[in-house]
Amino acid sequence: MGRRTATRRPRATALVGAALLTNVAVAGCAWFGDDGTNATQVLDLAVGDCVVTPDDVQAELTDVTTVACDAPHQMEVYALVPDALDGPEAHPGVDALAAFADGVCAERFAGYVGVDYRDSDLFLTYLLPSARGWSEGDTTVTCLVTTTGEQLIASVAGSGR
Template sequence: MDRRAGAHGAAVVAGAAGVLTLLTGCAWFGDDGTDSTQVLELSVGDCVVTPDEVQAELTDVTTVACGTAHQMEVYALVPDALDGPETYPGADALAAFADGACAERFADYVGVDYRDSDLFFTYLLPSTRGWSEGDTTVTCLATTTGQPLTASVAGSER
């Protein structure tokens, strides 16, 4: 499900619970040039292939070289969301935080404000369990609703 605000608003990858969430998982190298990367190990600049099935909780994602067709690119990691309160703040509070935090960081990576971009953004949020285990990071991803990306969006001014 996508939630968009205006022509160039934020696209939110959603699962059954309304958000994709982060959990601990495994990582391994694939023979087809893809890596299965633990969501907690994603780095700025990683290019990500959208999972085949919508999932409420992710443990790992498929990453590829940015010259390979992909749908998303990590452009920011925002640690200590909401100043990392001890108790899980809830998906709605985290989504509201991520909307602002990811919008704010978009231009620094892409080179143009998201409202002037042909790209959108989405994010991965910590799950309740992840939060209790110390994961308070929001992962911001640039994405497109059209053709797959075939290069990095860093500095692209798209």
């Protein structure tokens, strides 16, 4: 079982959200609900996946809910950065990973959204590998675009927002 730490960073400001540990199961991929939602394991997220945040704040999750991007959602995966910090053997710590993610996610934002992060009305957040996940080979940072609370109802890819 790997874990991911989620951190939200608004444009060039301090940490806004508290760390959220996301428990990730290794087996399985996704299953489909009758309402058009998918339960997707965090390690199985892909660029372009649109994510609904959970109704209840939980310290650990086994998966996230993904939907078609034309359905209401709060986040969209826009980059996967494998081998964060060149994948050192020991977990580099949340602060080092967050500093890395701040830079790499801001850098890759324009390539997906179509506007520099500093000029966007959107925000970025990311999932970081936990120490346990890192020891099991998860060294990928997952970059997500989000808003300050309103729901997205379309993909932000190329939107210039």
